[in-house]
Amino acid sequence: MAEVKLFGVWASPFSKRIEMALKLKGVEYEFIEEDLQNKSPLLLKYNPVHKKIPVLVHNGKPIAESLVILEYIDETWEGPAILPKDPYERAQAHFWAKFLDEKCLPAILKACKSTGEEREKAKEEVIELLGFLDNEIKGKKFFGGDNIGLVDIAGNFIG
Incomplete structure (x- = not known):
């Protein structure tokens, strides 16, 4: 089974986007709560450019920026389409x-x-x-x- 981790903040609408999409696709994942005042070394490693959440890590490969992550989720997993085909x-x-x-x-x-x-x-x-x-x-x-x-x-x- 693929390893899927989501670095986020429970109250963030950007993190919620990713959670919604993963649930829609039926993907199991681990949610890693970040403290934005004291960012973890892993968050900084996985998103060294923007240093912000959310970051999806799929099999050790990080994807940053919520809209980019949503497209990745749609293209990677089966289930209801998030983006139209047309x-x-x-x-x-x-x-x-x-x-x-x-x-x-x-x-x-x-x-x-x-x-x-x-x-x-x-x-x-x-x-x-x-x-x-x-x-x-x-x-x-x-x-x-x-x-x-x-x-x-x-x-x-x-x-």
């Missing part, structure tokens, strides 16, 4: 996942951390951005249609 639909899934990471998450964090007028402006931005997502999912059970996929997993931080 190239256009696949590109769209990548677009919306990147939109979540680069636009929505920073705006949501800003709305949570700011105060006063800055918070109100940030909340308006979040509402606008979530409107794009709402429009995209209209009439569908999941972003990918009838089945959970990349965008749904990437958007796990939206409650």
Whole structure:
């Protein structure tokens, strides 16, 4: 059996993405909780460039960056597809996942951390951005249609 380890933080939406995908595919794994204030030598060894979680280690080989890891999981293990097979639909899934990471998450964090007028402006931005997502999912059970996929997993931080 393949050795699969996930270096992460229980409350991290980026770690949760990987956990969701591994569970969706039925992959057994060991979760290694990291202390981000005191990063382990293994985390630093496996992700020397960014020095952050999550890192998936499969048979001793590390993969970093959550969206990259999700694609790796989809291509490596049998089970429900995370990414569409159709190239256009696949590109769209990548677009919306990147939109979540680069636009929505920073705006949501800003709305949570700011105060006063800055918070109100940030909340308006979040509402606008979530409107794009709402429009995209209209009439569908999941972003990918009838089945959970990349965008749904990437958007796990939206409650």
